Amino acid sequence: MDFDQNNHRESDIRIDLLLIANMIPEGARVLDVGCGDGELLDYLRKEKKVDARGIELSPEGVKESVAKGLSVIQGNAEEEIKHFPDDSFDFVILSQTLQAMDRPDKILEELLRVGKRAIVSFPNFGYWRVRLHLMLKGKMPVTKSLDRPWYRTPNIHFCTIRDFVDLCEELNIKIEKGLAVDSSGSKMSIKYMMLANLFGTQGLYVLARN
Protein backbone atom coordinates (compact mmCIF):
# COMPACT_ATOMS: atom_id res chain seq x y z
CA MET A 1 0.00 0.00 0.00
CA ASP A 2 1.28 3.38 -0.78
CA PHE A 3 -0.22 6.48 0.72
CA ASP A 4 2.58 8.42 2.19
CA GLN A 5 4.31 10.76 -0.23
CA ASN A 6 7.47 10.77 1.83
CA ASN A 7 7.91 7.05 1.94
CA HIS A 8 7.47 5.35 -1.42
CA ARG A 9 8.88 2.01 -2.31
CA GLU A 10 11.44 2.59 -4.99
CA SER A 11 9.45 0.77 -7.68
CA ASP A 12 6.41 2.92 -6.93
CA ILE A 13 8.33 6.10 -7.57
CA ARG A 14 9.64 4.94 -10.87
CA ILE A 15 6.33 3.72 -12.21
CA ASP A 16 4.40 6.68 -10.88
CA LEU A 17 6.84 9.19 -12.32
CA LEU A 18 7.34 7.30 -15.55
CA LEU A 19 3.60 7.22 -16.18
CA ILE A 20 3.51 11.00 -15.72
CA ALA A 21 6.60 11.54 -17.85
CA ASN A 22 5.05 9.55 -20.68
CA MET A 23 2.14 11.99 -20.80
CA ILE A 24 4.34 15.03 -21.40
CA PRO A 25 5.37 16.00 -24.94
CA GLU A 26 8.84 17.11 -25.99
CA GLY A 27 9.77 20.73 -25.22
CA ALA A 28 6.77 21.47 -23.00
CA ARG A 29 6.84 24.09 -20.26
CA VAL A 30 6.42 22.15 -17.02
CA LEU A 31 5.92 23.14 -13.37
CA ASP A 32 6.21 20.39 -10.77
CA VAL A 33 4.41 21.42 -7.60
CA GLY A 34 6.05 19.62 -4.68
CA CYS A 35 8.93 18.41 -6.82
CA GLY A 36 10.88 16.76 -3.98
CA ASP A 37 14.50 16.23 -4.98
CA GLY A 38 13.68 17.06 -8.60
CA GLU A 39 13.83 13.48 -9.90
CA LEU A 40 10.91 13.82 -12.31
CA LEU A 41 11.93 17.28 -13.54
CA ASP A 42 15.49 16.12 -14.10
CA TYR A 43 14.22 13.15 -16.11
CA LEU A 44 11.88 15.35 -18.15
CA ARG A 45 14.57 17.89 -18.84
CA LYS A 46 17.00 15.28 -20.06
CA GLU A 47 14.61 12.95 -21.90
CA LYS A 48 11.99 15.41 -23.15
CA LYS A 49 13.93 18.68 -23.26
CA VAL A 50 11.21 20.41 -21.27
CA ASP A 51 11.50 23.86 -19.68
CA ALA A 52 11.39 22.59 -16.10
CA ARG A 53 10.43 24.54 -12.96
CA GLY A 54 9.57 23.39 -9.48
CA ILE A 55 8.17 24.42 -6.11
CA GLU A 56 9.27 22.49 -3.04
CA LEU A 57 8.71 22.97 0.67
CA SER A 58 11.72 21.12 2.06
CA PRO A 59 15.11 22.90 1.94
CA GLU A 60 16.80 19.52 1.35
CA GLY A 61 14.66 18.88 -1.72
CA VAL A 62 15.38 22.35 -3.10
CA LYS A 63 19.10 21.92 -2.50
CA GLU A 64 19.19 18.60 -4.35
CA SER A 65 17.13 20.03 -7.20
CA VAL A 66 19.40 23.07 -7.54
CA ALA A 67 22.44 20.81 -7.65
CA LYS A 68 20.82 19.02 -10.59
CA GLY A 69 20.70 22.36 -12.39
CA LEU A 70 16.94 22.74 -11.96
CA SER A 71 15.15 26.00 -11.21
CA VAL A 72 13.25 25.29 -8.03
CA ILE A 73 11.91 27.69 -5.44
CA GLN A 74 11.47 26.91 -1.80
CA GLY A 75 8.03 27.65 -0.48
CA ASN A 76 4.49 26.60 0.28
CA ALA A 77 2.88 25.37 -2.95
CA GLU A 78 -0.54 26.81 -2.26
CA GLU A 79 0.94 30.26 -1.60
CA GLU A 80 3.67 30.34 -4.26
CA ILE A 81 1.52 29.12 -7.16
CA LYS A 82 -0.69 32.20 -6.75
CA HIS A 83 2.16 34.38 -7.96
CA PHE A 84 2.59 32.72 -11.34
CA PRO A 85 0.77 34.41 -14.22
CA ASP A 86 -2.08 32.68 -16.09
CA ASP A 87 -1.02 30.17 -18.75
CA SER A 88 2.64 30.12 -17.65
CA PHE A 89 2.96 26.39 -18.32
CA ASP A 90 1.79 23.67 -20.68
CA PHE A 91 1.67 21.16 -17.85
CA VAL A 92 1.52 21.56 -14.09
CA ILE A 93 2.24 18.38 -12.15
CA LEU A 94 0.95 17.62 -8.68
CA SER A 95 2.37 14.21 -7.88
CA GLN A 96 1.33 12.53 -4.63
CA THR A 97 0.83 15.92 -3.00
CA LEU A 98 -2.89 16.67 -3.35
CA GLN A 99 -3.71 14.98 -0.05
CA ALA A 100 -1.27 17.25 1.81
CA MET A 101 -2.89 20.46 0.55
CA ASP A 102 -4.87 22.73 2.82
CA ARG A 103 -7.53 23.15 0.12
CA PRO A 104 -7.31 20.49 -2.60
CA ASP A 105 -10.18 22.13 -4.51
CA LYS A 106 -8.42 25.52 -4.65
CA ILE A 107 -5.12 24.01 -5.71
CA LEU A 108 -6.78 22.18 -8.62
CA GLU A 109 -8.21 25.48 -9.83
CA GLU A 110 -4.79 27.15 -9.46
CA LEU A 111 -3.06 24.33 -11.37
CA LEU A 112 -5.40 24.94 -14.28
CA ARG A 113 -5.00 28.70 -14.09
CA VAL A 114 -1.22 28.68 -14.45
CA GLY A 115 -1.16 25.57 -16.66
CA LYS A 116 -3.07 24.61 -19.79
CA ARG A 117 -3.20 21.08 -18.40
CA ALA A 118 -2.65 19.54 -14.97
CA ILE A 119 -1.41 16.06 -14.17
CA VAL A 120 -2.50 14.94 -10.72
CA SER A 121 -1.62 11.69 -8.98
CA PHE A 122 -2.83 10.74 -5.54
CA PRO A 123 -3.14 7.69 -3.26
CA ASN A 124 -6.55 6.07 -3.50
CA PHE A 125 -8.23 5.74 -0.12
CA GLY A 126 -10.84 3.49 -1.71
CA TYR A 127 -8.26 0.73 -2.22
CA TRP A 128 -9.64 -2.53 -0.83
CA ARG A 129 -6.93 -3.03 1.76
CA VAL A 130 -7.60 0.40 3.23
CA ARG A 131 -11.30 -0.39 3.36
CA LEU A 132 -10.59 -3.74 4.95
CA HIS A 133 -8.24 -2.22 7.52
CA LEU A 134 -10.84 0.32 8.49
CA MET A 135 -13.60 -2.26 8.57
CA LEU A 136 -11.76 -4.91 10.58
CA LYS A 137 -9.69 -2.76 12.91
CA GLY A 138 -11.88 0.31 13.05
CA LYS A 139 -8.78 2.52 13.03
CA MET A 140 -7.11 4.79 10.48
CA PRO A 141 -4.57 2.74 8.50
CA VAL A 142 -0.98 3.01 9.75
CA THR A 143 1.36 0.92 7.60
CA LYS A 144 4.97 0.84 6.57
CA SER A 145 4.41 3.46 3.91
CA LEU A 146 1.72 5.33 5.82
CA ASP A 147 3.71 5.37 8.99
CA ARG A 148 2.42 8.38 10.85
CA PRO A 149 -0.73 8.36 12.98
CA TRP A 150 -3.69 10.48 11.83
CA TYR A 151 -2.83 13.40 14.13
CA ARG A 152 0.74 13.75 12.89
CA THR A 153 0.50 13.08 9.17
CA PRO A 154 0.94 15.88 6.61
CA ASN A 155 -1.61 13.98 4.52
CA ILE A 156 -4.68 15.73 5.80
CA HIS A 157 -7.06 15.32 2.86
CA PHE A 158 -7.25 11.75 1.66
CA CYS A 159 -9.78 10.90 -1.03
CA THR A 160 -10.86 7.98 -3.17
CA ILE A 161 -10.70 7.91 -6.95
CA ARG A 162 -14.46 8.37 -7.00
CA ASP A 163 -14.23 11.39 -4.67
CA PHE A 164 -11.63 12.92 -6.97
CA VAL A 165 -13.77 12.45 -10.08
CA ASP A 166 -16.74 13.98 -8.27
CA LEU A 167 -14.67 17.00 -7.26
CA CYS A 168 -13.52 17.57 -10.85
CA GLU A 169 -17.13 17.47 -11.95
CA GLU A 170 -18.15 19.93 -9.28
CA LEU A 171 -15.33 22.31 -10.26
CA ASN A 172 -16.23 21.95 -13.94
CA ILE A 173 -12.80 20.50 -14.70
CA LYS A 174 -12.45 18.34 -17.78
CA ILE A 175 -10.87 14.91 -17.27
CA GLU A 176 -8.86 14.27 -20.42
CA LYS A 177 -7.40 11.03 -19.27
CA GLY A 178 -7.58 8.97 -16.12
CA LEU A 179 -6.12 5.74 -14.95
CA ALA A 180 -5.58 3.79 -11.80
CA VAL A 181 -2.42 1.98 -10.82
CA ASP A 182 -2.71 -1.35 -9.01
CA SER A 183 -0.40 -2.71 -6.36
CA SER A 184 1.88 -4.34 -8.93
CA GLY A 185 2.30 -0.99 -10.65
CA SER A 186 0.26 -1.92 -13.71
CA LYS A 187 -2.06 0.57 -15.32
CA MET A 188 -5.77 -0.04 -14.92
CA SER A 189 -8.53 1.51 -16.95
CA ILE A 190 -11.00 3.60 -15.01
CA LYS A 191 -13.77 2.58 -17.35
CA TYR A 192 -15.10 0.38 -14.58
CA MET A 193 -14.99 2.90 -11.76
CA MET A 194 -16.02 0.46 -9.09
CA LEU A 195 -13.12 -1.87 -9.85
CA ALA A 196 -10.60 0.91 -10.29
CA ASN A 197 -11.62 2.45 -7.00
CA LEU A 198 -11.31 -0.90 -5.28
CA PHE A 199 -8.09 -2.25 -6.78
CA GLY A 200 -6.18 0.92 -7.68
CA THR A 201 -3.62 2.10 -5.12
CA GLN A 202 -3.20 5.38 -6.98
CA GLY A 203 -5.22 7.59 -9.29
CA LEU A 204 -3.51 9.46 -12.11
CA TYR A 205 -5.40 12.13 -14.04
CA VAL A 206 -4.78 14.59 -16.84
CA LEU A 207 -7.03 17.59 -16.35
CA ALA A 208 -7.91 20.57 -18.52
CA ARG A 209 -10.21 23.56 -18.36
CA ASN A 210 -13.69 23.06 -19.73
Next chain:
Amino acid sequence: MDTEEQQISVDEGFAEVVTLGEKDPLLLSSGEILSPFKVAYKSWGVLNKDKTNAILVCHALTGDQYARGKNPLTGKEGWWPKVIGPGLPIDTNKFFVICTNVLGSCSGSSGPMEINPATNKPYGLDFPVITIADMVSAQVRLIDHFGIDKLYSVIGGSMGGMQVLHWAVDHGERVKTAIPIASTWRHSAQNIAFHEVGRQAIMADPNWQNGRYYEKESRPHAGLSVARMAAHITYMSERSLTSKFGRNLQDREKLTFGFDADFQIESYLRYQGISFVDRFDANSYLYITRATDYYDITAGFGGSLTNAFEGTSVKFCIISFTSDWLYTTQENRELVRALNAAGAQVSFVEIDMDKGHDSFLLDCPEMFNIIEGFLAAETESL
Protein backbone atom coordinates in the same frame (compact mmCIF):
# COMPACT_ATOMS: atom_id res chain seq x y z
CA MET B 1 45.53 52.06 -19.34
CA ASP B 2 48.46 51.46 -17.02
CA THR B 3 49.25 49.10 -14.24
CA GLU B 4 50.18 50.71 -10.98
CA GLU B 5 50.94 47.83 -8.76
CA GLN B 6 51.41 44.11 -9.14
CA GLN B 7 51.69 41.32 -6.66
CA ILE B 8 51.85 37.77 -7.85
CA SER B 9 51.54 34.80 -5.57
CA VAL B 10 50.27 31.38 -6.52
CA ASP B 11 48.41 30.81 -3.27
CA GLU B 12 47.21 34.29 -2.57
CA GLY B 13 45.98 35.23 -6.03
CA PHE B 14 46.81 38.28 -8.05
CA ALA B 15 46.15 41.89 -7.01
CA GLU B 16 46.33 44.96 -9.20
CA VAL B 17 44.92 48.44 -9.68
CA VAL B 18 44.05 49.35 -13.25
CA THR B 19 43.32 52.81 -14.56
CA LEU B 20 40.41 52.85 -16.98
CA GLY B 21 38.22 55.35 -18.81
CA GLU B 22 40.98 57.67 -19.98
CA LYS B 23 39.58 57.82 -23.50
CA ASP B 24 36.12 56.60 -22.74
CA PRO B 25 34.78 58.45 -19.66
CA LEU B 26 32.47 56.68 -17.26
CA LEU B 27 29.06 58.34 -17.34
CA LEU B 28 27.53 58.15 -13.87
CA SER B 29 23.86 57.97 -12.88
CA SER B 30 24.11 61.55 -11.58
CA GLY B 31 25.09 62.77 -15.06
CA GLU B 32 28.64 63.49 -13.94
CA ILE B 33 31.59 61.73 -15.50
CA LEU B 34 34.67 60.03 -14.14
CA SER B 35 37.74 60.02 -16.35
CA PRO B 36 40.06 58.38 -15.68
CA PHE B 37 39.10 56.10 -12.81
CA LYS B 38 40.84 53.31 -10.95
CA VAL B 39 39.58 49.82 -10.27
CA ALA B 40 41.44 47.74 -7.70
CA TYR B 41 40.77 44.03 -7.98
CA LYS B 42 42.04 40.68 -6.94
CA SER B 43 41.81 37.49 -8.95
CA TRP B 44 42.31 33.79 -8.39
CA GLY B 45 42.50 30.89 -10.84
CA VAL B 46 43.12 31.03 -14.57
CA LEU B 47 40.96 32.49 -17.33
CA ASN B 48 40.33 29.75 -19.89
CA LYS B 49 41.07 30.13 -23.61
CA ASP B 50 37.46 30.93 -24.55
CA LYS B 51 37.17 33.28 -21.54
CA THR B 52 33.98 31.55 -20.44
CA ASN B 53 34.91 30.59 -16.87
CA ALA B 54 35.03 34.01 -15.19
CA ILE B 55 33.08 34.62 -12.01
CA LEU B 56 32.73 38.09 -10.54
CA VAL B 57 32.40 38.22 -6.76
CA CYS B 58 30.88 41.47 -5.45
CA HIS B 59 31.65 42.65 -1.94
CA ALA B 60 29.32 44.10 0.67
CA LEU B 61 29.14 47.66 2.07
CA THR B 62 32.49 47.83 3.83
CA GLY B 63 34.11 44.85 2.13
CA ASP B 64 36.99 44.92 -0.30
CA GLN B 65 38.64 42.93 -3.08
CA TYR B 66 40.50 40.72 -0.58
CA ALA B 67 37.87 37.98 -0.45
CA ARG B 68 40.50 35.27 -0.13
CA GLY B 69 44.04 35.40 1.21
CA LYS B 70 45.61 37.93 3.50
CA ASN B 71 44.37 41.50 3.30
CA PRO B 72 47.58 43.59 3.06
CA LEU B 73 45.89 46.58 4.71
CA THR B 74 44.66 44.77 7.81
CA GLY B 75 46.87 41.68 7.84
CA LYS B 76 43.71 39.63 8.34
CA GLU B 77 42.28 36.70 6.39
CA GLY B 78 39.88 37.59 3.51
CA TRP B 79 36.13 37.75 4.07
CA TRP B 80 35.06 34.61 2.14
CA PRO B 81 37.89 32.12 2.73
CA LYS B 82 35.58 29.09 2.83
CA VAL B 83 33.74 30.01 -0.36
CA ILE B 84 36.51 30.89 -2.81
CA GLY B 85 39.49 28.60 -3.35
CA PRO B 86 40.71 25.30 -4.80
CA GLY B 87 38.01 22.66 -4.29
CA LEU B 88 35.71 25.15 -2.54
CA PRO B 89 32.18 26.16 -3.69
CA ILE B 90 33.62 28.83 -6.03
CA ASP B 91 36.34 26.48 -7.20
CA THR B 92 39.45 28.36 -8.33
CA ASN B 93 40.67 25.17 -10.04
CA LYS B 94 37.73 25.55 -12.43
CA PHE B 95 36.90 29.23 -12.42
CA PHE B 96 38.72 32.50 -12.91
CA VAL B 97 37.44 34.52 -9.96
CA ILE B 98 37.58 38.31 -9.86
CA CYS B 99 36.67 40.56 -6.94
CA THR B 100 36.79 44.33 -7.42
CA ASN B 101 36.83 47.06 -4.83
CA VAL B 102 33.70 49.09 -5.60
CA LEU B 103 33.78 52.65 -6.84
CA GLY B 104 33.58 55.09 -3.91
CA SER B 105 35.26 52.66 -1.52
CA CYS B 106 38.74 52.96 -0.04
CA SER B 107 40.87 49.94 -0.94
CA GLY B 108 42.40 51.26 -4.13
CA SER B 109 39.48 52.00 -6.45
CA SER B 110 38.50 55.60 -7.16
CA GLY B 111 36.76 57.15 -4.18
CA PRO B 112 36.77 60.26 -2.00
CA MET B 113 40.11 59.29 -0.40
CA GLU B 114 41.92 58.94 -3.73
CA ILE B 115 43.70 61.74 -5.55
CA ASN B 116 41.55 63.80 -7.88
CA PRO B 117 43.61 63.96 -11.10
CA ALA B 118 42.20 67.47 -11.74
CA THR B 119 43.51 68.96 -8.49
CA ASN B 120 46.17 66.48 -7.34
CA LYS B 121 44.49 66.45 -3.94
CA PRO B 122 42.15 63.90 -2.39
CA TYR B 123 38.65 64.23 -3.83
CA GLY B 124 36.84 64.55 -0.52
CA LEU B 125 33.27 65.59 -1.23
CA ASP B 126 34.26 66.62 -4.77
CA PHE B 127 33.99 62.95 -5.63
CA PRO B 128 30.68 62.51 -7.48
CA VAL B 129 27.88 60.69 -5.70
CA ILE B 130 27.78 57.19 -7.13
CA THR B 131 25.13 54.48 -7.33
CA ILE B 132 25.15 50.68 -7.38
CA ALA B 133 24.65 50.90 -11.15
CA ASP B 134 27.81 53.03 -11.36
CA MET B 135 29.80 50.46 -9.36
CA VAL B 136 28.64 47.88 -11.89
CA SER B 137 29.51 50.12 -14.85
CA ALA B 138 33.08 50.29 -13.53
CA GLN B 139 33.14 46.49 -13.19
CA VAL B 140 31.90 46.16 -16.78
CA ARG B 141 34.92 48.20 -17.89
CA LEU B 142 37.23 45.85 -16.02
CA ILE B 143 35.57 42.83 -17.65
CA ASP B 144 36.06 44.56 -21.02
CA HIS B 145 39.69 45.08 -20.08
CA PHE B 146 40.01 41.31 -19.62
CA GLY B 147 38.30 40.72 -22.98
CA ILE B 148 35.58 38.71 -21.24
CA ASP B 149 32.35 38.75 -23.21
CA LYS B 150 30.13 36.92 -20.75
CA LEU B 151 30.58 36.14 -17.08
CA TYR B 152 29.84 32.59 -15.99
CA SER B 153 28.36 33.99 -12.81
CA VAL B 154 28.05 37.12 -10.68
CA ILE B 155 27.82 36.43 -6.96
CA GLY B 156 27.53 38.65 -3.93
CA GLY B 157 26.01 39.09 -0.49
CA SER B 158 24.15 42.14 0.84
CA MET B 159 25.29 45.17 -1.21
CA GLY B 160 27.12 42.60 -3.34
CA GLY B 161 23.72 41.12 -4.17
CA MET B 162 22.52 44.56 -5.29
CA GLN B 163 25.39 44.67 -7.76
CA VAL B 164 24.46 41.17 -8.92
CA LEU B 165 20.91 42.32 -9.68
CA HIS B 166 22.16 45.42 -11.51
CA TRP B 167 24.39 43.19 -13.62
CA ALA B 168 21.37 41.04 -14.50
CA VAL B 169 19.11 44.01 -15.28
CA ASP B 170 21.56 46.42 -16.96
CA HIS B 171 23.97 43.94 -18.58
CA GLY B 172 21.95 40.71 -18.72
CA GLU B 173 23.48 39.65 -22.04
CA ARG B 174 26.88 39.51 -20.35
CA VAL B 175 25.87 37.29 -17.44
CA LYS B 176 25.00 33.62 -17.52
CA THR B 177 24.04 33.03 -13.90
CA ALA B 178 23.47 35.24 -10.87
CA ILE B 179 23.55 34.50 -7.13
CA PRO B 180 22.31 37.37 -4.95
CA ILE B 181 22.61 36.39 -1.27
CA ALA B 182 21.03 38.07 1.76
CA SER B 183 20.15 41.01 -0.43
CA THR B 184 17.16 43.06 -1.52
CA TRP B 185 15.67 44.68 -4.61
CA ARG B 186 15.48 48.16 -3.08
CA HIS B 187 16.48 49.94 0.10
CA SER B 188 13.51 50.28 2.43
CA ALA B 189 12.69 53.31 4.58
CA GLN B 190 14.07 51.41 7.57
CA ASN B 191 17.32 50.62 5.71
CA ILE B 192 17.73 54.28 4.75
CA ALA B 193 16.94 55.38 8.31
CA PHE B 194 19.75 53.32 9.81
CA HIS B 195 22.20 54.64 7.24
CA GLU B 196 21.15 58.21 7.89
CA VAL B 197 21.98 57.75 11.58
CA GLY B 198 25.46 56.63 10.56
CA ARG B 199 26.02 59.54 8.19
CA GLN B 200 24.81 62.06 10.73
CA ALA B 201 27.22 60.62 13.30
CA ILE B 202 30.13 61.13 10.88
CA MET B 203 29.10 64.60 9.82
CA ALA B 204 28.50 65.66 13.45
CA ASP B 205 32.12 64.81 14.29
CA PRO B 206 34.06 68.11 14.41
CA ASN B 207 37.01 66.33 12.82
CA TRP B 208 34.97 65.62 9.72
CA GLN B 209 35.59 69.17 8.45
CA ASN B 210 33.13 68.88 5.56
CA GLY B 211 35.09 65.92 4.29
CA ARG B 212 38.39 67.83 4.08
CA TYR B 213 40.14 65.94 6.85
CA TYR B 214 42.74 64.17 4.74
CA GLU B 215 45.27 66.98 5.13
CA LYS B 216 44.48 67.43 8.83
CA GLU B 217 45.93 65.78 11.93
CA SER B 218 42.70 64.22 13.11
CA ARG B 219 40.11 62.06 11.41
CA PRO B 220 36.39 61.75 12.24
CA HIS B 221 37.01 58.47 14.00
CA ALA B 222 34.42 59.00 16.73
CA GLY B 223 31.66 59.62 14.19
CA LEU B 224 32.66 56.74 11.95
CA SER B 225 32.88 54.46 14.95
CA VAL B 226 29.32 55.31 16.04
CA ALA B 227 28.13 54.80 12.45
CA ARG B 228 29.66 51.33 12.46
CA MET B 229 28.17 50.49 15.85
CA ALA B 230 24.66 51.42 14.72
CA ALA B 231 25.04 49.47 11.48
CA HIS B 232 26.55 46.47 13.21
CA ILE B 233 23.39 46.02 15.29
CA THR B 234 21.44 45.54 12.06
CA TYR B 235 23.79 42.76 10.94
CA MET B 236 22.99 40.54 13.89
CA SER B 237 19.78 38.95 15.13
CA GLU B 238 18.26 39.63 18.53
CA ARG B 239 18.65 35.93 19.23
CA SER B 240 22.36 35.83 18.45
CA LEU B 241 22.94 38.94 20.60
CA THR B 242 21.08 37.33 23.47
CA SER B 243 22.90 34.02 23.21
CA LYS B 244 26.29 35.65 22.77
CA PHE B 245 26.03 38.44 25.38
CA GLY B 246 22.70 38.41 27.15
CA ARG B 247 22.94 40.95 29.98
CA ASN B 248 26.41 39.73 30.93
CA LEU B 249 28.72 42.29 32.52
CA GLN B 250 32.10 43.12 31.06
CA ASP B 251 35.02 42.19 33.36
CA ARG B 252 33.14 43.24 36.46
CA GLU B 253 30.98 41.76 39.17
CA LYS B 254 28.35 44.48 39.44
CA LEU B 255 27.01 47.61 37.79
CA THR B 256 29.24 50.67 38.16
CA PHE B 257 26.47 53.28 38.09
CA GLY B 258 28.38 55.17 35.42
CA PHE B 259 28.62 55.28 31.65
CA ASP B 260 31.53 52.97 31.13
CA ALA B 261 30.90 49.79 29.15
CA ASP B 262 29.25 47.78 31.91
CA PHE B 263 27.69 45.27 29.56
CA GLN B 264 29.52 42.89 27.25
CA ILE B 265 27.40 44.01 24.32
CA GLU B 266 28.57 47.62 24.85
CA SER B 267 32.18 46.55 24.96
CA TYR B 268 31.70 44.41 21.86
CA LEU B 269 30.08 47.24 19.89
CA ARG B 270 32.76 49.71 20.94
CA TYR B 271 35.39 47.28 19.76
CA GLN B 272 33.58 46.86 16.43
CA GLY B 273 33.50 50.65 16.03
CA ILE B 274 37.10 51.28 17.03
CA SER B 275 38.57 48.51 14.90
CA PHE B 276 36.55 49.68 11.91
CA VAL B 277 38.04 53.18 11.77
CA ASP B 278 41.51 51.75 11.19
CA ARG B 279 40.44 50.16 7.96
CA PHE B 280 37.71 52.37 6.54
CA ASP B 281 37.45 55.93 5.32
CA ALA B 282 34.64 58.07 6.75
CA ASN B 283 33.85 59.78 3.45
CA SER B 284 33.73 56.42 1.68
CA TYR B 285 31.19 55.36 4.27
CA LEU B 286 29.03 58.36 3.33
CA TYR B 287 29.29 57.59 -0.39
CA ILE B 288 28.64 53.88 -0.19
CA THR B 289 25.71 54.10 2.20
CA ARG B 290 24.28 56.76 -0.13
CA ALA B 291 24.65 54.39 -3.08
CA THR B 292 22.70 51.66 -1.28
CA ASP B 293 20.01 54.16 -0.21
CA TYR B 294 19.56 55.26 -3.83
CA TYR B 295 19.29 51.63 -4.86
CA ASP B 296 15.94 50.53 -6.28
CA ILE B 297 16.16 48.03 -9.11
CA THR B 298 12.66 48.99 -10.30
CA ALA B 299 13.54 52.70 -10.69
CA GLY B 300 13.86 52.59 -14.46
CA PHE B 301 10.85 50.32 -14.86
CA GLY B 302 7.94 52.32 -13.49
CA GLY B 303 8.36 50.65 -10.11
CA SER B 304 7.60 47.21 -11.55
CA LEU B 305 9.90 44.44 -10.42
CA THR B 306 8.55 42.10 -13.08
CA ASN B 307 9.22 44.62 -15.85
CA ALA B 308 12.80 44.99 -14.64
CA PHE B 309 13.43 41.31 -15.41
CA GLU B 310 11.13 40.83 -18.41
CA GLY B 311 12.75 38.63 -21.05
CA THR B 312 15.92 38.01 -19.01
CA SER B 313 18.07 35.04 -20.01
CA VAL B 314 20.01 35.06 -16.74
CA LYS B 315 19.59 32.03 -14.50
CA PHE B 316 19.14 33.06 -10.85
CA CYS B 317 19.78 31.40 -7.52
CA ILE B 318 18.49 33.55 -4.67
CA ILE B 319 19.44 32.84 -1.08
CA SER B 320 18.03 34.41 2.09
CA PHE B 321 18.40 33.70 5.81
CA THR B 322 15.58 33.19 8.30
CA SER B 323 17.05 35.54 10.91
CA ASP B 324 18.02 38.37 8.52
CA TRP B 325 15.87 41.35 9.49
CA LEU B 326 17.90 43.83 7.42
CA TYR B 327 17.10 42.29 4.03
CA THR B 328 14.32 39.87 4.81
CA THR B 329 13.14 36.62 3.25
CA GLN B 330 9.89 38.41 2.41
CA GLU B 331 11.75 40.93 0.21
CA ASN B 332 13.60 38.08 -1.46
CA ARG B 333 10.33 36.28 -2.07
CA GLU B 334 8.98 39.40 -3.77
CA LEU B 335 11.98 39.25 -6.06
CA VAL B 336 11.51 35.51 -6.69
CA ARG B 337 7.82 35.95 -7.50
CA ALA B 338 8.59 38.81 -9.89
CA LEU B 339 11.23 36.70 -11.60
CA ASN B 340 8.75 33.84 -11.95
CA ALA B 341 6.17 36.24 -13.35
CA ALA B 342 8.80 37.42 -15.83
CA GLY B 343 9.40 33.80 -16.85
CA ALA B 344 12.98 33.80 -15.58
CA GLN B 345 14.79 30.65 -14.50
CA VAL B 346 15.00 31.10 -10.76
CA SER B 347 15.82 28.99 -7.75
CA PHE B 348 15.25 30.20 -4.22
CA VAL B 349 16.40 28.87 -0.88
CA GLU B 350 15.80 30.27 2.58
CA ILE B 351 18.49 29.01 4.93
CA ASP B 352 17.56 28.42 8.55
CA MET B 353 20.30 30.20 10.50
CA ASP B 354 19.96 32.36 13.60
CA LYS B 355 22.97 34.65 13.12
CA GLY B 356 21.16 37.48 11.32
CA HIS B 357 22.18 39.33 8.17
CA ASP B 358 25.87 38.51 8.54
CA SER B 359 25.10 34.78 8.18
CA PHE B 360 26.35 34.92 4.60
CA LEU B 361 29.86 35.77 5.87
CA LEU B 362 29.88 32.96 8.42
CA ASP B 363 30.47 29.23 8.33
CA CYS B 364 27.28 28.08 6.64
CA PRO B 365 27.60 24.64 5.01
CA GLU B 366 24.07 24.85 3.59
CA MET B 367 24.94 28.02 1.68
CA PHE B 368 28.25 26.51 0.55
CA ASN B 369 26.39 23.46 -0.81
CA ILE B 370 23.83 25.52 -2.67
CA ILE B 371 26.47 27.73 -4.32
CA GLU B 372 28.58 24.74 -5.23
CA GLY B 373 25.64 22.74 -6.65
CA PHE B 374 24.22 25.66 -8.61
CA LEU B 375 27.59 26.58 -10.15
CA ALA B 376 28.56 22.97 -10.91
CA ALA B 377 25.24 22.26 -12.67
CA GLU B 378 26.18 24.50 -15.61
CA THR B 379 29.84 23.59 -15.99
CA GLU B 380 29.32 21.17 -18.89
CA SER B 381 29.38 24.24 -21.13
CA LEU B 382 32.92 25.17 -20.06
